[in-house]
Amino acid sequence: MSVGESEELKELFRPSSIAVIGASNKPGRVGTTLFRNLLEAGFRGVAYPVNPSWKSVSGVRCYPHVGDLPEPPELGIVVVPAPLVPDEVDELGRAGTKGLVVVSAGFREVGEAGAALEAEVVRRATKYRMSLVGPNCFGVLNTDPEVSLNATFSENLPPRGNIAFVSQSGALCAGILAYGIAERIGFSRFVSVGNRAGVDENDLLRSLGQDPATRVILLYVESLADGRRFLETARDVTEKKPVLVIKSGRTPAGERAARSHTGSLAQSGRDQLYDALFEQSGVLRADTLGDLFRAAKIFATGLTLDGPRLIILTNSGGPGIVAADAAIRHGLELPSLPEAARQEVARRLPSIATVSNPLDMTAEAGADAYRETLTMLLASPDIHAALVIATPAAIMSGEAVARAILDVKSKTSKPIVSCLFGLTDLSREVQLLEDGGVPTFTFPEEAVQGLGSLARYQAWKVRPRVPVRKFPVDLEAVRRTLTAAARSEVTVLPEYAARSLVAAYGIAFPAVARVTTVEEAVQAAERIGYPVVLKVASADISHKTDVGGVLLGLSDGGMVRDAWQRMHESLRIAAPTARIEGFEIEAQISGGKEVLVGVQRDPGFGPIVVFGIGGIYVEVLRDVTFRLAPVRPLSAEHMVRSIKAFPLLQGVRGEPASDLPALEEAIERVSQLAIDLPEVSELDLNPLIVRPAGKGVVAVDARVVLAPSSR
Numbered sequence: 077m078s079v080g081e082s083e084e085l086k087e088l089f090r091p092s093s094i095a096v097i098g099a100s101n102k103p104g105r106v107g108t109t110l111f112r113n114l115l116e117a118g119f120r121g122v123a124y125p126v127n128p129s130w131k132s133v134s135g136v137r138c139y140p141h142v143g144d145l146p147e148p149p150e151l152g153i154v155v156v157p158a159p160l161v162p163d164e165v166d167e168l169g170r171a172g173t174k175g176l177v178v179v180s181a182g183f184r185e186v187g188e189a190g191a192a193l194e195a196e197v198v199r200r201a202t203k204y205r206m207s208l209v210g211p212n213c214f215g216v217l218n219t220d221p222e223v224s225l226n227a228t229f230s231e232n233l234p235p236r237g238n239i240a241f242v243s244q245s246g247a248l249c250a251g252i253l254a255y256g257i258a259e260r261i262g263f264s265r266f267v268s269v270g271n272r273a274g275v276d277e278n279d280l281l282r283s284l285g286q287d288p289a290t291r292v293i294l295l296y297v298e299s300l301a302d303g304r305r306f307l308e309t310a311r312d313v314t315e316k317k318p319v320l321v322i323k324s325g326r327t328p329a330g331e332r333a334a335r336s337h338t339g340s341l342a343q344s345g346r347d348q349l350y351d352a353l354f355e356q357s358g359v360l361r362a363d364t365l366g367d368l369f370r371a372a373k374i375f376a377t378g379l380t381l382d383g384p385r386l387i388i389l390t391n392s393g394g395p396g397i398v399a400a401d402a403a404i405r406h407g408l409e410l411p412s413l414p415e416a417a418r419q420e421v422a423r424r425l426p427s428i429a430t431v432s433n434p435l436d437m438t439a440e441a442g443a444d445a446y447r448e449t450l451t452m453l454l455a456s457p458d459i460h461a462a463l464v465i466a467t468p469a470a471i472m473s474g475e476a477v478a479r480a481i482l483d484v485k486s487k488t489s490k491p492i493v494s495c496l497f498g499l500t501d502l503s504r505e506v507q508l509l510e511d512g513g514v515p516t517f518t519f520p521e522e523a524v525q526g527l528g529s530l531a532r533y534q535a536w537k538v539r540p541r542v543p544v545r546k547f548p549v550d551l552e553a554v555r556r557t558l559t560a561a562a563r564s565e566v567t568v569l570p571e572y573a574a575r576s577l578v579a580a581y582g583i584a585f586p587a588v589a590r591v592t593t594v595e596e597a598v599q600a601a602e603r604i605g606y607p608v609v610l611k612v613a614s615a616d617i618s619h620k621t622d623v624g625g626v627l628l629g630l631s632d633g634g635m636v637r638d639a640w641q642r643m644h645e646s647l648r649i650a651a652p653t654a655r656i657e658g659f660e661i662e663a664q665i666s667g668g669k670e671v672l673v674g675v676q677r678d679p680g681f682g683p684i685v686v687f688g689i690g691g692i693y694v695e696v697l698r699d700v701t702f703r704l705a706p707v708r709p710l711s712a713e714h715m716v717r718s719i720k721a722f723p724l725l726q727g728v729r730g731e732p733a734s735d736l737p738a739l740e741e742a743i744e745r746v747s748q749l750a751i752d753l754p755e756v757s758e759l760d761l762n763p764l765i766v767r768p769a770g771k772g773v774v775a776v777d778a779r780v781v782l783a784p785s786s787r
Contacts, residue, residue: 085275085283087175087207089218089265091151092121094227095142095173097164098155098180099125099133106179107155108133109229110215117226117233124149142167151175153215153227158182161211162196169204176201176274177227178210184271185212198273208274209267214246217266220289228253228266237262238291239372240284242277244269244298252365260510261369262376264289276301278309285313292375294368295321300353303681307357307704314358318375318533322362323350349681352702356711358536360529370522371529374515379491381530383460384409387453388434388520390465391441391472395497396434399463399520406528410434411458421449439469443476450484450492461491461530463523468498474505482512491530493523544706547745549752550580558755567782568615570657574780578761581749583742584774586663594640598633600661607631607664609776610639612647616654618779623650628664636661665774669725669734670763672700673743675750677757677783683750687743689721690763707747712740725766732768739766742773757783 094114100107107127112134114123125133128140139145142152142164152168154161158180168176183194194211201208209216215228219236226233228249234256241263243249249268256263264287267280277295284293293313300306313319325347354361362368386408390396403410410433413421422431425445430436435453437445446464453459464481468474474496485492494509494516496502509516517523557577561569569577575585589600590613601608612625620626624646627639640659647654672690677683685707688700701718703711716722716739727733742764749756758781765774 085175085207085279087150088177088209088216088267088275089225089283089287090220090223091149091175091225093124093147093149094119094121094151094153094225095124095126095145095149095168096153096155096227097126097142097168099127099130099138101130101133106229109231110153110155110179110227111136113226113228113230113233118224119226120222120224121150122147142171142173145171148172151177151227153177153179154211155179158190158193158211162193162200165197165200165204165206169200169206173204174206176206176208176210177213177216178208178270178273179213179215179229180210181212183211184273194271194273201274206274210270211273212246213270214243214249214268216268217263219263219265228268232257234266235260235262236264237376238264238289239294239376240265240267240287240290240292241294241296242267242269242280242284243296244272244277245296246270248296255365255369259369259373260507261373264291272301278302278305281306281309281313281319285309285316291317291378292372293317293319294372295319295359296324296365296368297321298324300350300680303349303353303678304704307353310354310357310359314533314536318529319357319359320362320368320371320375320529321354321359322365322368323347323354348700349678349684349702352684353681353704355714356704358533360532362529366522367525370517370526373517374491374493374526374530375533377513377515379513379515379530380489381461381491381527381534383534384531385411385458385460386463386524386527387411387459387461388463388465389437389446389450389453390434391437391439391446391469392465392467392497393430393434393436395465395467395495395520396436399465399495399524400434402521402524403528406524406531408524408528408531413453414456414458417452417456421452424448439467440471442472443480446472446477447480447483450481451487454484454488454490454492459490461493461527463520463527464492464494465520466494466496468496468500468502468505474498474500474502475508478505478508481509481514485512485514491527493517493527495520495523540710542709544708545744545748547582547748549582549748553577553580554753558753561782566615567784568618569780569782570615571611571613571660571778574759574778575775577753577756577780578746578749578759578775578778581745583745583761583764584772585778586665586774586776588660588662590658590660592658594637597640597659597661598636601630601633601636604661604663607666608636609662609664610636610643611660611662612643613657613660614651614654615657617651620777623647623654625651630664662776665765665767665776668765668767668771668774671725671739671766672760672762673746673764674761675705675746675756675759677750677754683747683754685715685743685747685750687715688719689724703747705747705750707744709740709744712743712747715743716740734766735769735771735773736766738772739764755782757781 098107099111125138130138148171152173184191218225426440466477506516591597610627670690674686683705725734760779761775
């Protein structure tokens with residue numbers, strides 16, 4: 077829980093009284109602008125300026141100190157120099173203030189000294205159980221007319237709406253507010269969290285999820301304070317309303333060298349971790365701020381989409397083609413018109429019209445043609461939504477086509493979005509459409525992108541709710557393995573121990589025998605049956621193939637003896653200091669596809685399950701996907717189908733299809749291990765052989781790294 081967190085954060089968004097510490101009359105000062113904004117927004121509570129240098133601020137009596145106020149303020153907004161902030165927090169806390177917004181900069185963002193000062197602010201806020209926003213933030217805004225709170229230093233107040241926006245960037249907030257005003261985008265609440273020393277995006281997400289004035293929640297994040305908590309919070313919120321996020325910093329940057337393939341992939345694929353987190357929680361990720369607000373514009377209307385099938389209606393071919401291309405990119409479908417409908421539409425349109433999808437009525441079509449054709453198309457159960465593109469011409473005014481679209485909108489619950497082109501100013505027509513609940517965009521691909529987001533959210537809402545499956549586990553084998561590891565103080569389990577641990581969770585391995593001499597190796601190979609694999613057993617060798625520690629395809633005793641000599645020579649050169657515990661003879665699995673299933677434990681996300689194409693090129697190809705554990709059956713299915721190499725698992729060029737259900741179950745079993753055993757820091761099953769349908773999966777290599785605390 078964050079500092080002073082409450083369920084609704086009422087003290088931040090609906091305060092009855094506010095004290096602005098650092099309010100001023102000096103032009104250009106943040107304290108001047110912020111206090112003036114409070115007054116000009118028409119704040120319905122009481123606003124007190126606090127500053128010993130002034131008798132009044134903006135015509136309101138000013139008080140020297142918080143202790144001089146006639147009542148304890150419910151919310152304190154601090155805009156004094158950073159070194160003075162801790163004492164002001166103390167004053168507010170002693171007065172009984174429950175909400176605190178520290179706009180002042182000069183804290184963690186400036187270095188070590190600032191971080192120490194920020195820690196002191198947090199300590200004092202915690203002492204008085206205050207909800208803290210900031211420091212180094214833009215402020216908070218609530219457009220509810222019963223509150224009318226503009227506690228920011230923005231020059232302008234956006235129109236009231238049902239979109240809430242939470243940002244980690246204060247500088248971005250001013251631009252977003254200006255954009256909202258220009259594009260007629262209304263906000264319900266607007267929060268800049270700054271350094272997130274107290275209230276973070278998780279607290280605000282839960283609060284906004286309960287806010288009846290907010291229909292859609294937008295987030296701009298550079299990182300997450302607690303990825304695991306975000307997953308749990310967002311899953312709850314997205315059941316009720318859409319959450320859209322733009323996450324900056326998409327380039328991979330690993331922070332440490334990992335010992336396993338899985339660890340390396342997770343560290344270099346941080347952005348994919350966020351993708352997985354957002355997908356699992358139902359959060360829609362936007363690539364750009366423009367995409368974010370275009371999608372929000374559609375969600376704000378309350379439109380719902382029952383399926384992905386879109387009809388594009390236009391009087392100009394080019395924009396229709398652009399829209400069609402965009403529709404495919406965003407996962408929408410363009411169904412062909414049923415023959416009866418096609419004939420009926422063709423009968424009503426000019427002979428040169430292209431009656432397909434997109435449906436190009438040509439420039440000869442007027443407003444009545446739009447009205448009749450759109451009505452007919454949306455009556456079809458095969459169509460879920462419509463994009464109407466119109467270029468007003470001599471035969472049809474912009475207002476006429478806008479009113480035609482609105483006529484159809486009044487008779488259907490299916491989403492209609494529009495795009496108006498013209499050489500003249502069409503802002504009045506755009507406003508007419510948007511006031512009537514038809515989101516209107518400058519370019520057709522923008523409209524399609526928004527509809528694609530609507531379709532993705534609807535798919536999330538109607539997804540099957542499947543519980544996490546629990547599989548039986550050989551707990552005695554698990555206890556034995558971990559006890560032995562703790563006794564010997566190893567960090568990387570020997571492969572035989574790693575196999576034992578993973579096998580306890582129901583993952584199959586080939587028959588194997590531990591040997592120390594070449595004669596034992598030959599005898600073991602004959603018992604197991606040829607062909608076999610020879611492997612080195614050493615906790616010091618992470619990737620055996622790199623040092624010649626794996627030799628395949630040994631089909632008789634002579635080959636085993638030859639491999640024994642070659643491996644010893646290779647290890648002498650490539651791994652001279654490695655402690656060799658012995659060697660293993662293992663049955664070679666023929667056929668099947670090589671994949672990787674692994675676990676990486678992340679400080680912010682917790683246990684992460686990794687799946688992808690396996691083998692020795694896994695870190696080169698990086699065809700992997702991630703999910704936070706626990707992984708439900710539906711998520712395991714999505715993981716398998718999301719990698720680029722999935723068609724190989726389906727079977728190509730006459731090859732049999734792989735056993736996908738067994739693979740998905742293996743992912744779930746590894747996920748259960750990750751949840752059950754916090755001692756496991758990293759795990760690799762690479763390769764895991766996926767055999768043909770009905771034959772299951774077999775792990776031929778296992779690597780387990782234990783967390784230092786488990787040693």
